[in-house]
Amino acid sequence: MKIYLAMDDTDSLDSRGTGKLARATGAEISKEFHVDGISRHQLFVHEDIPFTSHNSCAVIHIEAEKRDDKEWIYETAKECMLGDFVEGSDPGIAVACADEILPPLIAYGRDAQRIILNQKKARTLAKTLGIRLEGLGGTEDGVIGTMAGLGLAKAGNDGRFLMCGQIREMTGPADVATLCAAGVDAVYTIDGHEVRDGMIMIPEGKSAKPCPVDGKKILFVENVDGQYHSVKRG
Template sequence: MVRASGLRSWLVCIDDTDDIGTKGTGEIAEEIAHLLSDNHLSRCAFVTRHQLYVHPDIPYTSHNSAMCFQVRTAKSQDEILEIAVAHLRSESAAASDPGIALLDLQHSCDREALIAFGEQAKEEVKTKAQAYALAELLGIHLSEHGGTGQGIIGALAGLGLRLQGNDGRIKGQFNLPGLEAGEVSLSVGEAIELTGVDRVLSNSGEQLCFKTLLYLSGKVKAVYRDHQVSLLVYEDQGRWRNALKQQLKHY
């Protein structure tokens, strides 16, 4: 039996695995996270979507976003990569340029340099050479698995943005009881219990108390802020409502 003390935490990020009409990168990331889970000895967390720079010189399918998740597992780096890469190769679209980055969170490296790369990748065109050079300098695994391998840029950037802790939307949306019929009224405490988010946060950065009433409708989504899964809300005529699409775009 593997002891809990043998567990280590890793960040895994993939990019550029899809094409129009094929399985999305976020879905593939969720599948990899599930594959890395083994009889409760491993625990996989939520997937964050990180928006990168949109520019004519950057090939992308629809939004140019990388997908990142954290896993706590007793598996070695080689074992993690064997599983993740096999699935990446199997499920990536034929016309895609997939890349994967893997960071041992116990590994000591210049995290600020990694975060800076991620932030720059939201504002400017980065190259494969730059990504490989930084990964080698920091001792981070970075590899390409098809096509041009351009996805390594987003994969490395996604690691940095996840580490930064204030970037990314949580993949998917919450299916709350009664939501399909229209608006649902819940306290903050009830919303946290039903969704599993860490907190409910206003768009101005205020953390709402457990008794505050929320009025939720449509697509209820969370964001990653202050290293926490946060249900983002805004005040509308005295009522707290889940964030609109344009308010979520910041993430």
């Protein structure tokens, strides 16, 4: 059973980012359940929306055994977030089984990428769908992006993975076979050709950032002077 745990607005300009907190939270959850990946989703950037640097949310993708497991997952994540609360942040957290994320929430996620939304709509939607949603401090505006994250992650074809498999343990250039063994399902050029072998140029100190595409983790690359260079999308 797939369970999604979303978080948003957990940082400030001078603190660690939401992605780092999501990875730390994912590490705690992985002590009990398999974490399939952690995805980042870009939300609407507008002068009337408070955000730190990029206005993105993070979602942890978890393989669980039964529906009730989401309560343990939620409480564990909440403890991690409160234990690393950053003054000036307005965090939100939500958890849902895949079959609880219905079309209205997926549409809400898409809306959050193009228009300004508010807490009332997020909370009403959560109540209607029976999704556990909570603000953990500040203005609690993070509940807006948190609900959006659930919809975007479940719909797929959005954002990029901050973590999946052992991909973060590999930095710098790597060959296709090694990348696939580490967690990438396939490598494609941005113009549609599958790359089955050879080296992929990834900046030193950086790891590959595959994207969710139809249930697969796809790394996109572009050919520059005969070399394939990884492309960061989402």
